Amino acid sequence: MTQTAERPAGEVHEVDLAITGMTCASCSARIERKLGRLEGVDAVVNLATEKATVRWTGPLTVADIVATVERTGYGAEPIGSSDPATAQRPRPDESVDSRTSERPRTDTFVDSRTPDDGSPAERAVAPVAHHQVTRQDDLRRRAVLAGALTLPVVVLAMVPGADVPAEPWVQLALATPVVLWAGWPFHRAAARNARHLASTMDTLVSLGVLAAWLSSVAVVLLGRAGTGMGAMGADASHLWFETATVVTTFLLVGRWMEARATDRTRDSLRGLLDLGAKDVAVLRTDAGSGATVEERVPVETLVVGDRFVVRPGEKVATDGTVRDGRSALDASLVTGESQPVEVGPGSEVTGGTVNSTGRLVVEATRVGSETTLAGIARLVERAQTSKAPVQRLADRVSAVFVPVVLALALLTFVGWWIGSGEAGRALEVAVSVLVIACPCALGLATPTALLVGTGRGARLGILIKGADVLEDTRRIDTVVLDKTGTVTSGEMTLVEVATVGRLPKDQALRAAAAVEAGSEHPVAQAVVTAARSRALAVPEATDFVALPGSGATARIKGTEVTVGRADLFAEVPREVATPSADGTTVWVGWDGTARASLTVADTVRRSSARAVRALDETGLVCYLLTGDHDRAALSVATAVGIPVGRVVADVRPEDKHAMVADLQKRGRVVAMVGDGVNDAAALAQADLGIAMGSGTDVAAEAADIVLLRSELPAVADAIDLSRVTLRTIRQNLGWAFGYNVAAIPLAVAGVLNPMVAGAAMALSSVLVVSNSLRLRRWTPRG
The missing domain is CATH 2.70.150.10 (Calcium-transporting ATPase, cytoplasmic transduction domain A)
Known part of the structure; x- marks a missing residue:
């Protein structure tokens, strides 16, 4: 592969890779470990999606990353580019969130960094999905042939009176294609890993199956084979062909069912892609x-x-x-x-x-990759590639699990041989240990649940940015709600204009509208809309300057006019100091004196009270936070059911950030819900940031969860879905760990034979995936 030129050391790069050849959690953990040894590289490898997301700084190229994966024994291909050396996506320097060293908080639900050559999400999913379908077909063919040949082997070995002439040779002829051709994926993966001095679950399967088959071949070639259930002579040895074939068949059927079920977990993401015209x-x-x-x-x-x-x-095309x-x-x-x-x-x-x-x-x-729908799919797919802290623990366990099992199987074989004096019995018990210990379910426990949960959320307008977000939602006990645009509709209407002396109200409104025309703030837009609705001639303003959290200034016919908070003026006359109407008030004036006050009112969303009740029922404490004055804030709080003691009004953007930090210092775990630029700092500071979809891209970028619905009940839905998904992950991991912890001692004790062990191991993986698929039926309450 042709390498690209070296890049500045401080620049952050990123590439998604489609990984082939992974079969278990040990594989993904091994690739992560190898990539992590490269200087400046941070990699996340997901077994269920068969993808890796790699971020790095320094002169490395995509070709270097791919070569490292290939030297590890697996295939890698950059997603979205035919030239791996040039497929990387340079990004601006990213700051790392103070709460975790693993998750840069720069993803936004509208992202234009990907080259515009069709849907980026389609390019991301297509290679993996195509590989998955091909793998399903191959596994099905191998499983069908293995089943057809295994049945007569089992009958000959275990059914009394089913003897045939030259039975040992017949069993050998039937079992050999099963072990060597149908089971070839296990042996090939084991050999590939052995070349790199590594071991995975395929190592366990391959060693167990080949040990049973080779020992039986040796017995047949030496002419010492017994036939049937009771035809063993004094010098005859038992054949283990039925063990080798049944284990291979069970595992192939399990892998095939697992591949089908895992592919179903991607339906939600592909469903998003199908929404477009x-x-x-x-x-x-x-x-x-x-x-x-x-x-x-x-x-x-x-x-x-x-x-x-x-x-x-x-459908709207774009x-x-x-x-x-x-x-x-x-x-x-x-x-x-x-x-x-x-x-x-x-x-x-x-x-x-x-x-x-x-x-x-x-x-x-x-158009193309810049659309909201493409960005949603990309964000969901990125979240599905991430890993929760609990999964990283499982990966570390898997990385050391296989070598430990190999040593345990060897000790079991030696111990049983010495204890029983029967090499055949010792081999049977050792094979059982190898087969039962395969950590398939462990590797699938988290990614399958995350795939289904985040995909279901996307279809409901809930975008969860990463697996670690699920951990955050479990811990939160406090929710801070921004008022404007979150609890309320954010659609302000001018309800009162008060002026000083003989200044006409229309003239004050015209001056305010001229300045506010340069602002996107809801209050500013309400003033501009009111002037237009009254058909007022709004003068042209120049030298516009925004004063974040306070207001704005501009020059009208040589006079600098200020619109905003009362503290922007040296003097606020009594006539306009105290508005009579409830709502948000801004003052307009010049020469340091406020000449008029304009009050706009925002309406509480009809669903906000229901949402606050739902959050209360979940056990969360709700606060209302706003830059409005006390009267407007208390009016909204009363309408939605938030106690007066939890209302904080008249705050600037930096005050919102400080309030969240103060709650955290008091031991609260805080979720912040907002929608505006002035909420971004608070969203980033919070333990869990939730941005309303009706808000700005800056807020969405700073948040952990983005809600495409503008209604507040979506907050409770997002928290519920996150917690249900995390609960499913924990159920899966509990089963996976519990299965191995309970089954391995039984295998060492000789209680489980290899055939039962193979069936149990295969079914454990299917159980984990099936449990994850239940999330597809999750529906919001109410």
Whole structure:
């Protein structure tokens, strides 16, 4: 492979790799360990998704990363590029969250870093999914042949009176294809790992099966084989062909069922990809007549600026802005929002939503990898590749588990041979130990549950950014709710204008609107909307300066006008000092004196009170946090059921961060829920940051969970789903650890024969995956 030029040492790079050849948790742990030894490299390898996410700094290239994986004994291919040497995605320097050294908190649900050559999520899933289907077919063929040949071997070995001429040779002929061809994946993987002085569960299987088969071959070739159940002569030795074939068959069937079940866990992510439109009616100008015509084209050919038509019943092809028409969009497939959203000229729409009624003309603003839907799929897929701390413990256990079992099997063989004087019996017990100890279920316990849980969440508009987030949700006991845009709708309406002296109210409103036109704050937009609704001529403002958390200034016809908090002015006259209406008040003035006050009111979301009750029932303590004055805050708190003692009003952005930090110092584990730029610092400081989907990209970037629904009950749903997913992971790990802890001593004691051991080991993996699949049926309460 051709290597790329060296890069600056401080630059952070990232690549996703499709990994082939992994069969158990020992494999993934080994790859992680090898990659982690490279300077500046942090790698996460997921067995269920058969993927690795590698971040590094320094002069390493993707070719170096791939070569390291291949030297470890596995295959690797960068996802989204045919040239591994150039497939890396450089990223700006990332800060590491203070709460964990493993998770950079820079993921955002709209991400444009991936090259725009089709859906990035499709490129991420396709290689793995294709490999999975191919593996399923191969395992099915091997399992079917093994089953067909194993049945007569078992009959000949264990059914009285089923003797045939030259029976030992018949068993040898039937068992050999099962062991050498059907069981070849086990032997090939074991040999590959042995070349690298490593061992995995395939080592255990291969040694056990080959030991039973080779000992039986030796007995046949030496002419010492007994036949049937009772035809053993004085010098005859027992054949173990039925052990070798039954174990191989059971494990192949288990692997096949496991592959099928694991593939089902990816359905949610692939379902997200299917939400998008396949083609679109684009408006073009006819070269001959100059008339505007519709041309149906594949959605992949859309570019920013194209205008396209969305008829009733059709999906919106990509993110865009409505330029003509009015309709109601069903966003339930994308965000989980149950109520249709009314849109008209100027409204932002999301690709994948369904047009319910009228005809719309939409101008594309994001296409390909930049769309919200592609970003959602990418974020979900990234979360599914991550690992919870509890899984890292399981991986470390698996890494040392296999060598310990090999030593234990050897000691068991020696001990039984010495104790019983029968090498055949000793071999049977040792093979049982090798087979029963395979840690398949351990490797699948976490990733399968995480795949299903995060995929289910995505379909409900809940984006969980990583496995460690699940641990955070289990610990939280306090929820801090931002008011505007979270508990309330965030849609402000001007309800009162008060002025000083003879200043006309319309003139004060015009001046305020001129300044606020440069701001995206909801209060500013309410002022601007009010001026437009009254058809006022808003003057042009220049030299706009935003004052975060306080207001803004701008110059109007040579005069510097200030709009914002009262403390921005040296003097606030009595006439405007105390607004009579409830809501959020800003003051407008110049020359250091406030000349008018403008009060806007926000409405409490109808579902907010229900959400607060749900959080209370979960055992969480709710606080209300807002930059509004006390009266507005207390009014909202009373409406949703938050006690007055848990309301903090009149806070700046840095105060929100400080309040979260103060609660943490008092021993609280805090979840912060917000939606604006001024919430980003608090979201990052909190033990769990939850961003409302109606908010800004900055808030989404700082959060651990992003809610695509704008309704507050989604917060309780996100916490419930996270806890259910974590509970499923713990159930899986409990079974996996418990199974091995209980079964190995029974095998060492000779209680379990190899056939029963093989069946139990295979079924344990299927049980773990099936338990994870139950999450697909999870539904929000209420």
